[in-house]
Amino acid sequence: MKKFNDFKVELNKKQNDLNEKLSRIFNGNDILSSASNYALTIGGKRLRPVLLMEFASLFTEVTDYIYNFAISLELIHNYSLIHDDLPSMDDDEFRRGNLTVHKKYGEDIAVLAGDNLLNKSYEIIFDTMATNNLDRKYIFAASYLSKISGQEGMIGGQIADITNKFESMNDILDMYVKKTCGLIKIACKVGAILGNATEKEVSLSEEFGEVLGLAFQIQDDILDYEEDKNIGKITIANYTSLEESEILVRNYSNRAKEILVELKKDTSFLEELVDYLITRKY
Numbered sequence: 001m002k003k004f005n006d007f008k009v010e011l012n013k014k015q016n017d018l019n020e021k022l023s024r025i026f027n028g029n030d031i032l033s034s035a036s037n038y039a040l041t042i043g044g045k046r047l048r049p050v051l052l053m054e055f056a057s058l059f060t061e062v063t064d065y066i067y068n069f070a071i072s073l074e075l076i077h078n079y080s081l082i083h084d085d086l087p088s089m090d091d092d093e094f095r096r097g098n099l100t101v102h103k104k105y106g107e108d109i110a111v112l113a114g115d116n117l118l119n120k121s122y123e124i125i126f127d128t129m130a131t132n133n134l135d136r137k138y139i140f141a142a143s144y145l146s147k148i149s150g151q152e153g154m155i156g157g158q159i160a161d162i163t164n165k166f167e168s169m170n171d172i173l174d175m176y177v178k179k180t181c182g183l184i185k186i187a188c189k190v191g192a193i194l195g196n197a198t199e200k201e202v203s204l205s206e207e208f209g210e211v212l213g214l215a216f217q218i219q220d221d222i223l224d225y226e227e228d229k230n231i232g233k234i235t236i237a238n239y240t241s242l243e244e245s246e247i248l249v250r251n252y253s254n255r256a257k258e259i260l261v262e263l264k265k266d267t268s269f270l271e272e273l274v275d276y277l278i279t280r281k282y
């Protein structure tokens with residue numbers, strides 16, 4: 001129990017630090033800055049930047065350069081949420097307990113605020129690499145990040161979700177691997193790469209992100225099990241029972257923990273993070 005409380009304190013510290021940095025990115029008085037800042041500061045667990053820095057810290061000291069990659073990843077995640085909420089996509093009114101960006105600022109501004117976050121994300125990375133003359137591993141990390149955010153990853157997964165030609169549970173899982181796991185596994189992979197981990201460690205870190213992402217997404221489906229069925233949303237619930245979904249979450253999270261043991265580092269925070277994510281109730 002005590003350990004879990006320590007974990008929560010540690011997580012809050014990391015989240016507050018990230019929140020502070022994120023809140024300083026868009027400070028103008030214009031509507032685009034205001035909408036971009038709103039999207040970034042209305043909450044969020046900051047899971048992906050926390051993972052990136054945690055994985056880096058297994059292998060090295062976390063520098064400002066690494067921190068900037070973490071911030072950049074959170075910007076991409078937030079752009080995807082703004083666009084995912086749009087009337088032409090999920091048409092959501094609320095996000096993180098607040099009005100979605102399009103409900104507050106209008107759809108035109110929301111589209112552009114999403115674009116703005118995406119561009120700022122790459123601006124931060126390129127700027128960090130150029131002004132500090134960083135080595136090739138940063139360039140590779142930036143390239144992996146852009147690839148997984150695009151058609152081969154998150155956007156490809158979103159398209160699969162929208163066009164919806166699922167014939168089996170595996171088709172749904174494939175879509176989850178791209179849509180939800182993409183940014184989560186790249187967080188772990190980029191953290192390991194920038195930490196100068198070995199090839200084997202990078203590959204284990206990436207696998208950790210993938211199985212954690214699957215456990216996280218299926219847990220999300222479990223939380224919305226009844227509602228999704230009622231509104232006809234296709235999730236894993238259409239292909240398997242609640243009990244079997246719970247077994248899947250357990251299996252994926254057990255594999256995540258096995259990987260942490262295989263890494264042979266001090267992974268106690270990550271172990272607790274796995275439990276925190278699969279026992280969350282919202």
Ligand code: GRG
Pocket residue numbers: 043044045046047080081083084089096154155158179180217220
């Ligand atoms: C529109 C290009 C484009 C992509 C959208 C990732 C994505 C693709 C959509 C998100 C859809 C969604 C709600 C998936 C379920 C997984 C999930 C719970 C995502 C929300 O991530 P959290 O919980 O969000 O990390 P916070 O608010 O904590 O940042």
